[in-house]
Amino acid sequence: MIVNRVNVAFDQKSVLKNIDGNFNHEQVVNVYGNNGIGKTTLLRVLSGIQKPDSGQVIVNGIDLHKNIDKFKGNIRWVPATERGLFMLVTGLDNVEFFAAINEISKPELQRHIENWSRLPIFSEALSKRVNECSTAMRQLLRLFIAVLGRPWLIFLDEPMRSFDAGTQESVLVILNEYLSTNECVVFLSSPKPFSDERNTFQIKGLPL
Numbered sequence: 145m146i147v148n149r150v151n152v153a154f155d156q157k158s159v160l161k162n163i164d165g166n167f168n169h170e171q172v173v174n175v176y177g178n179n180g181i182g183k184t185t186l187l188r189v190l191s192g193i194q195k196p197d198s199g200q201v202i203v204n205g206i207d208l209h210k211n212i213d214k215f216k217g218n219i220r221w222v223p224a225t226e227r228g229l230f231m232l233v234t235g236l237d238n239v240e241f242f243a244a245i246n247e248i249s250k251p252e253l254q255r256h257i258e259n260w261s262r263l264p265i266f267s268e269a270l271s272k273r274v275n276e277c278s279t280a281m282r283q284l285l286r287l288f289i290a291v292l293g294r295p296w297l298i299f300l301d302e303p304m305r306s307f308d309a310g311t312q313e314s315v316l317v318i319l320n321e322y323l324s325t326n327e328c329v330v331f332l333s334s335p336k337p338f339s340d341e342r343n344t345f346q347i348k349g350l351p352l
Contacts, residue, residue: 145190145297145329150199152185159185163199169327172319176337183333184224184301190331191221191299203297218296222286222303226279235269235277235285246293253292259321260288263314280306287315291322300332 147165151158159182167173175183188194190201192212201208208215222228229238243253261267266288269281277285283306290298304312319330 146200146202147190148200148202150186150189150196150201152182152189152194152196160189160196167329167331169329170323172316172323172330172332174337175331175333176335179335187221187299187301187331187333191219191297193221215296217293220290220295220298222290222298222300224301224305226282228286228289229274229282231275232273234271234273235281236271238274238285239270239288242289243292248292256288256292260284260318262318263311265311278306280308280311283307284311284315291319294326294328296328298328298330300330302333302335304332304334 145165145167147163147167150160150163152160163186175186177183185194189196190208192201192208192215195209203215206214230241239257240253248256257270261270263284265278265281266284269277269285272281274282274285283303287300287303290300304315307315322328323330
């Protein structure tokens with residue numbers, strides 16, 4: 145992905161100004177900055193949800209916003225709000241439903257589940273009805289579902305805020321393992337950078 149001089153303004157106030165970047169496959173990119181600085185807006189632009197006022201986002205040589213139909217099914221967006229799950233059935237019911245939509249075989253799904261079950265709260269989330277799960281459990285389910293189907297781009301808006309430090313580290317390990325076998329870029333936002341500073345992208349400026 146190449147980001148070329150992206151600009152966004154709301155009510156004539158600049159939110160993103162001349163944003164540039166070059167991001168490779170098999171990379172977890174931590175977009176960080178103060179609250180209200182424009183992290184979510186940047187993710188919305190990079191995911192194709194929102195058009196910039198000017199500038200380009202090029203993915204595999206294709207202008208994302210001019211050819212958004214070519215990317216359907218290959219971009220995943222997980223917002224900071226708790227959406228996207230069926231609340232009255234179990235976590236496993238949700239996982240199996242979305243796996244079927246993405247044409248994931250049962251053996252492949254089972255391999256994914258076994259991998260993520262290194263996190264005890266993930267196993268617990270599978271067995272509970274979603275409306276009985278903690279916020280952290282629901283977030284793990286949403287992250288798990290986001291990587292199903294091998295999308296090209298995954299955008300996670302402040303996905304770690306409900307996790308303790310140990311769970312954060314484990315999730316980053318799992319995501320990096322996933323990227324080692326899939327041509328994908330994962331963008332995740334946070335107020336502060338995580339420990340691996342090689343793949344950070346800071347938004348500077350004043351909060352909105």
